Amino acid sequence: MSAESPPNPRPRSGPRRDEAARLAVLHAADDLLAENGFGALTIEAIARRAGVAKQTIYRWWPSKVEILIDTLIEDSGKQLPIPAGEPTVASIRAYLRDFADFLSTDPAGKVLLVLLAQAQHDEATAESFHKRYLGPRREAELDMMVRGITGGGISPRVDPEVALDTLLGPLVYRALIGAAIPASLVDALVDEVLGASA
Amino acid sequence: MSAESPPNPRPRSGPRRDEAARLAVLHAADDLLAENGFGALTIEAIARRAGVAKQTIYRWWPSKVEILIDTLIEDSGKQLPIPAGEPTVASIRAYLRDFADFLSTDPAGKVLLVLLAQAQHDEATAESFHKRYLGPRREAELDMMVRGITGGGISPRVDPEVALDTLLGPLVYRALIGAAIPASLVDALVDEVLGASA
Amino acid sequence: MSAESPPNPRPRSGPRRDEAARLAVLHAADDLLAENGFGALTIEAIARRAGVAKQTIYRWWPSKVEILIDTLIEDSGKQLPIPAGEPTVASIRAYLRDFADFLSTDPAGKVLLVLLAQAQHDEATAESFHKRYLGPRREAELDMMVRGITGGGISPRVDPEVALDTLLGPLVYRALIGAAIPASLVDALVDEVLGASA
Amino acid sequence: MSAESPPNPRPRSGPRRDEAARLAVLHAADDLLAENGFGALTIEAIARRAGVAKQTIYRWWPSKVEILIDTLIEDSGKQLPIPAGEPTVASIRAYLRDFADFLSTDPAGKVLLVLLAQAQHDEATAESFHKRYLGPRREAELDMMVRGITGGGISPRVDPEVALDTLLGPLVYRALIGAAIPASLVDALVDEVLGASA
DNA sequence: TTGTAAGCGAGACGGTACGTCCGGTCTTCAT
DNA sequence: ATGAAGACCGGACGTACCGTCTCGCTTACAA
Incomplete structure (x- = not known):
């Protein structure tokens, strides 16, 4: 649900979550909300603004909320x-x-x-x-x-x-x-x- | 904008606004809101529920709000x-x-x-x-x-x-x-x- | 399924199928196939090329085939x-x-x-x-x-x-x-x- | 291009190609094709079925073809x-x-x-x-x-x-x-x- | 014996297209 | 002129794969 709660913190192999992408998404969402209001806050717009693939957002957040x-x-x-x-x-x-x-x-x-x-x-x-x-x-x-x-x-x-x-x-x-x-x-x-x- | 303000009350030819349709829309909107929340309140759904054409809604109201x-x-x-x-x-x-x-x-x-x-x-x-x-x-x-x-x-x-x-x-x-x-x-x-x- | 078979030819109200859009889609599909092969023949590309909304394609054809x-x-x-x-x-x-x-x-x-x-x-x-x-x-x-x-x-x-x-x-x-x-x-x-x- | 042509057979360190993985991929591809047709034959599905990482496929074959x-x-x-x-x-x-x-x-x-x-x-x-x-x-x-x-x-x-x-x-x-x-x-x-x- | 250079499972990542839904505009026909 | 019907363009939705990449583990040769 959130970045704050990795339920099983056992070490995994493979790439870890990309912190830069996480921050880019949070900032993009913030900026879009401030600039154009909630109506303009779409997942596609966030992804575009953050320079991130839509799937990267869906992987970590269940909704824009x-x-x-x-x-x-x-x-x-x-x-x-x-x-x-x-x-x-x-x-x-x-x-x-x-x-x-x-x-x-x-x-x-x-x-x-x-x-x-x-x-x-x-x-x-x-x-x-x-x-x-x-x-x-x-x-x-x-x-x-x-x-x-x-x-x-x-x-x-x-x-x-x-x-x-x-x-x-x-x-x-x-x-x-x-x-x-x-x-x-x-x-x-x-x-x-x-x-x-x- | 609203049902309450017909700006020109002069007599016109042709059928006047259909009061039944107006009420059907208002009730349909109310019902849908109560039943499924604002997220389910789309113009298409209101029209469907009210048995009314979309255009009839757009003709009289600029938005569902x-x-x-x-x-x-x-x-x-x-x-x-x-x-x-x-x-x-x-x-x-x-x-x-x-x-x-x-x-x-x-x-x-x-x-x-x-x-x-x-x-x-x-x-x-x-x-x-x-x-x-x-x-x-x-x-x-x-x-x-x-x-x-x-x-x-x-x-x-x-x-x-x-x-x-x-x-x-x-x-x-x-x-x-x-x-x-x-x-x-x-x-x-x-x-x-x-x-x-x- | 196809443009050739309107199963119930009863008269309807409302707009009829847009023949220009139909032809634009057929030609766009033909052209894209000839130019870039079947791999490049996506519904999105056809819609783009034909200047038509995707939904207009899905309304009349179940698939690009x-x-x-x-x-x-x-x-x-x-x-x-x-x-x-x-x-x-x-x-x-x-x-x-x-x-x-x-x-x-x-x-x-x-x-x-x-x-x-x-x-x-x-x-x-x-x-x-x-x-x-x-x-x-x-x-x-x-x-x-x-x-x-x-x-x-x-x-x-x-x-x-x-x-x-x-x-x-x-x-x-x-x-x-x-x-x-x-x-x-x-x-x-x-x-x-x-x-x-x- | 194919498993059959290692172009430079110079001695290397490290493990050699895993024959079991190679066969698992070939059989998985065959099976998926037979069961669900070419449309269902994706690299991800092959990897899943073969119990192999995607990269292992891409390392040895340039395409599913x-x-x-x-x-x-x-x-x-x-x-x-x-x-x-x-x-x-x-x-x-x-x-x-x-x-x-x-x-x-x-x-x-x-x-x-x-x-x-x-x-x-x-x-x-x-x-x-x-x-x-x-x-x-x-x-x-x-x-x-x-x-x-x-x-x-x-x-x-x-x-x-x-x-x-x-x-x-x-x-x-x-x-x-x-x-x-x-x-x-x-x-x-x-x-x-x-x-x-x- | 130990370094080191692969192979490997896992999976995150930026992308593209999918097929669906709805918005708002428009056109046609019947009343 | 109005209302029902619905086609149309646009664009976001959430999903599936693409092909690339990085990680940490495990071999197995070479020094």
């Missing part, structure tokens, strides 16, 4: 790390601001929105996207909230699930309807949900 | 009326509960999500969906909030735009990720944004 | 008519000379050889080629022989089947191995099989 | 020896009967027909097939005819070239069109060409 999930996992891991350690209101606010910028500005944010969209159209996308990206990320965010509450940085009143929905939902919603996400919105949400910044 | 917008406008107008008159916290709470049910249960709610999704893939969809559905609806909702504030039912502190994003965002977000929308979430949001239910 | 059979039927009907009326040794000799030239010189003769070849590779080709071309032609040739014997122009001693194999076999064989077919060979065969030219 | 020529040379050498010594009408008749059986019954006869067919499609096949099989065989058959004439067993009137075409052509032709080859046809041909059996 999995390619996008791969790029999203790599990119959001790098550009949108979830605060580690014991988070404070301030660090969560910073995380949410980054998240808002990611959604409205970063090409990888476009990938997230597109995948969320495609999950509405296609059950297979929904399942894979949740299993490989949304689920783990949600887990990590919940864990962050719990650490914050346990550590005392965040009020123990808030339910972590509700808090996450309330914080993230409006940001994602505005991104989906193509509206900007002002920093003031993030601040208002944080103040309301996690307690006033006082 | 416009068909869905037509059905959504009709359905959400009926099943999700925006509170008229001078709204109270209670009536807004009721509206939001209906909205949550619409999103998670009603086939027409599926249409809304699908259109929101398709708007991420296709600029033309985004434009039309905003102009014909999202924009007017947002206007009406804003108007409702303003009426509530002016009338005194709602605290004048809340910014209507922020309030709407904060109320609707989490509901839409949970619907998009396939999660249920508990009534308690709606209540928590209303309490937080519009003041305690007191 | 049927295209070639169509061209062969048209061409050999025109350029290689079987002597009508009451044939004489002389008219049969003339027919065989024409046949020899057809095989060694005419592009349509190349089509015949290629189909005979492809029939060795593919059972479906064999069946269709026999049913649509070889069989009817053999029948007509047998009929010609019988008319000659009945009419007295040909010795009643000869078995028509054996005579045909003996006359045609060597010509086809030499064509297949790429050897020229001297007129003297035709004459020798005719003399031997149908009696001296006396 | 050469594999078939190798099998044909081995098989027809064994099962269809050309009469040695001073041939008589009777021994030639026997040879032709064997040839007819070979064409219509023997799997190796199928190989001959398939190669003759493929030579129509592909110039390279034609050249190799003539140089490696048809040419030498024709030479040997001509030599046989000449020995028969010189030795007095065959009438000096007959032109050996014409005689061969007349004798072999009808047999090959009937095999190609999928018709049986009755012994009576062979007899009739021999009688006519080489003089009555009287």
Whole structure:
């Protein structure tokens, strides 16, 4: 399914996977999405752009959606790390601001929105996207909230699930309807949900 | 563009638009979407299911997205009326509960999500969906909030735009990720944004 | 299967088959075969050359072989008519000379050889080629022989089947191995099989 | 080109050609041809069936046609020896009967027909097939005819070239069109060409 | 005895063509 | 003029093989 999970890592003979081809595909997919939108993102176009044979794509990815999930996992891991350690209101606010910028500005944010969209159209996308990206990320965010509450940085009143929905939902919603996400919105949400910044 | 706007209502010779065909197309689109998802929703399939020629569809709708917008406008107008008159916290709470049910249960709610999704893939969809559905609806909702504030039912502190994003965002977000929308979430949001239910 | 057999000739609405496209396909196939051989005769190449969509070919022909059979039927009907009326040794000799030239010189003769070849590779080709071309032609040739014997122009001693194999076999064989077919060979065969030219 | 001609027999290190693999390839090719026809005879299928790597095939044969020529040379050498010594009408008749059986019954006869067919499609096949099989065989058959004439067993009137075409052509032709080859046809041909059996 | 130069199974790679599906345009006929 | 039917061009789909290549293993001669 993904480049990240070779299920049997026993040594084989023969040529190994061509890392250059893998990267070329990921970048080609990213670029095409950014330039022409999901509608123009065909396997043939990716192959053409990446200078790669179609079969090389089909050999490693079951669908173009999995390619996008791969790029999203790599990119959001790098550009949108979830605060580690014991988070404070301030660090969560910073995380949410980054998240808002990611959604409205970063090409990888476009990938997230597109995948969320495609999950509405296609059950297979929904399942894979949740299993490989949304689920783990949600887990990590919940864990962050719990650490914050346990550590005392965040009020123990808030339910972590509700808090996450309330914080993230409006940001994602505005991104989906193509509206900007002002920093003031993030601040208002944080103040309301996690307690006033006082 | 849509069935609702015959620009020249002058009497003409020859047969007028076949209302039965129009409804057959709308229902066929709805049914196919509900049964097999957006991926199976092709113009050819709609024509087949509706017992109508492809050209009849293209004559009246520029794309399958416009068909869905037509059905959504009709359905959400009926099943999700925006509170008229001078709204109270209670009536807004009721509206939001209906909205949550619409999103998670009603086939027409599926249409809304699908259109929101398709708007991420296709600029033309985004434009039309905003102009014909999202924009007017947002206007009406804003108007409702303003009426509530002016009338005194709602605290004048809340910014209507922020309030709407904060109320609707989490509901839409949970619907998009396939999660249920508990009534308690709606209540928590209303309490937080519009003041305690007191 | 072929352009020649519309099984239900009831009047229909809608556009009829595009004769220009049909001819473009037949000529493109002929030309490509003559220029680059059967190996280069792909459906995609025919479509490209004919300026026609692939689907237009698949709509009317189940395989490239049927295209070639169509061209062969048209061409050999025109350029290689079987002597009508009451044939004489002389008219049969003339027919065989024409046949020899057809095989060694005419592009349509190349089509015949290629189909005979492809029939060795593919059972479906064999069946269709026999049913649509070889069989009817053999029948007509047998009929010609019988008319000659009945009419007295040909010795009643000869078995028509054996005579045909003996006359045609060597010509086809030499064509297949790429050897020229001297007129003297035709004459020798005719003399031997149908009696001296006396 | 073929297994039979290692051009530089200088001593080398390393393992020599694997005879088992060579035979596995030849048999796999034969079997696949017999079972599924030339259309199913792909290098990949041969490799699969023979339990051999593709590269092992490409190392020793430039094309699948050469594999078939190798099998044909081995098989027809064994099962269809050309009469040695001073041939008589009777021994030639026997040879032709064997040839007819070979064409219509023997799997190796199928190989001959398939190669003759493929030579129509592909110039390279034609050249190799003539140089490696048809040419030498024709030479040997001509030599046989000449020995028969010189030795007095065959009438000096007959032109050996014409005689061969007349004798072999009808047999090959009937095999190609999928018709049986009755012994009576062979007899009739021999009688006519080489003089009555009287 | 050990280096080294093949042969070998395995299979990834850039390609081409396959036959199918659908998009959007068009043409024809009947109403 | 409209609607049903459907032919048409275009182009992406996912698959099968092509012929080339690289890998790591295994021989078996030559030093």
